[in-house]
Amino acid sequence: MEKSFNTRSMIFTLYGDYISQYGNVIWIGSLITLLKEFGHNEQSVRAAVSRMNKQGWLTSEKKGNKSYYYLTDQGKSRMKEAARRIYNTEPPSWDGKWRLLMYSIPETKRHLRDELRKELVWSGFGLLSNSCWITPNPLEKEAQSLVKKYEISEFVNFFQAKYEGFATNKELINQCWDLTEVNERYSNFIKTYSQKYIIDKNKLEKGNMTDGSCFVERTLLVHEYRKFLFVDPSLPQELLPEDWLGDSAAFLFKDYYELLKEPATRFFESTFESGGMTYNI
Structure with a gap:
């Protein structure tokens, strides 16, 4: 598979969706093996991990001749916040402030x-x-x-x-965020992944999809959906436009994720090594 995703960004996705559920620690060899599924070589993985270490996201521990990398408190906090926003399909309520x-x-x-x-x-x-x-x-x-x-x-x-200016709260929203552009991104996501969902569901029902393929597709699904964290401010329902597609995208993501969850997790566990540290499931 050709490398089409930034290595550092893919590592964040793996920590958020998998490694954080297994004690937040992984042997660098396992990480390299997992990322080879997406076209990343050993050199790019080691370089990305080194950068993340310097930036305070990861820290390492030697065990024999093996290096294990785990999330720092800063990294855990970021993963926890990302998970809350990614897997929550309901918009927050607003207190008017x-x-x-x-x-x-x-x-x-x-x-x-x-x-x-x-x-x-x-x-x-x-x-x-x-x-x-x-x-x-x-x-x-x-x-x-x-x-x-x-x-x-x-x-x-x-x-x-409390806003008491000369526009409405929704007009204030439009001054700060381009929700039309975000909605277009959600529309593209729905078009692409609703088709992929049907194709993969048929493959799984016929037994024509391997655990490794499920791991790749689920990881890429999360990786793509995670990009909305950088553009969608997760606004309360009261402040969203009537034609908002964020909810539909969230439900599609949840259904597709659940479809691939079990076989994808099996593949991850077959490759994962934590160095004997206690799992945090």
């Missing part, structure tokens, strides 16, 4: 400002105006965690507020 995060980070710390922007987008904040980010979701803990992580408390202010 907005959360505002504003910062004034000096130019000398520009690299922190750039990192913070990426983290805010991933968490579900939208940019209302220069250095002013908002969300209707209760992301107080996420905001506190980011401020602590980057040690920028002196440059940041955080508020809860």
Whole structure:
């Protein structure tokens, strides 16, 4: 299979969907074997793992002549938040409040400002105006965690507020997020994966799909669906457009995931090695 996915990104997917269910630790040899299914070679896997180690997502432990990699607290927190958003098919309810995060980070710390922007987008904040980010979701803990992580408390202010401006709440949403574009992405996802779901369901019913194929398809399904974490702010139902396709995509993802779950897990377990550490299922 040709390599068509970023190695580091694929490793995140494997940790989120599989390894986190098995104590968050895996032998590097097992990781290399699993990623070969997607066209990644040993060199690219080792390089990606090294980067993730330096970035604070992974840490390692030697056991004999083998290296085992497990998620740091930062990595566990990210996987937990991603799983909550990926596998939750119901939009959150809204308490009618907005959360505002504003910062004034000096130019000398520009690299922190750039990192913070990426983290805010991933968490579900939208940019209302220069250095002013908002969300209707209760992301107080996420905001506190980011401020602590980057040690920028002196440059940041955080508020809860009720909007009493001159537009509607939905119009405010449209200033911060391009939901039309997100909806188009959901439409493309549904078109592609509804067809693949039918094909794979027929294959499984006829016994024409191996455990390895199920592992590959389930991992690619999660990998593709995980991309919505970077564009969909997971808005409450009250603030979504009437033709919103996010719910339909979520149910399709859940059905397809469950279809492939058992054989895909069998394949993973046949390759997985944790170094004798206790599973966390």
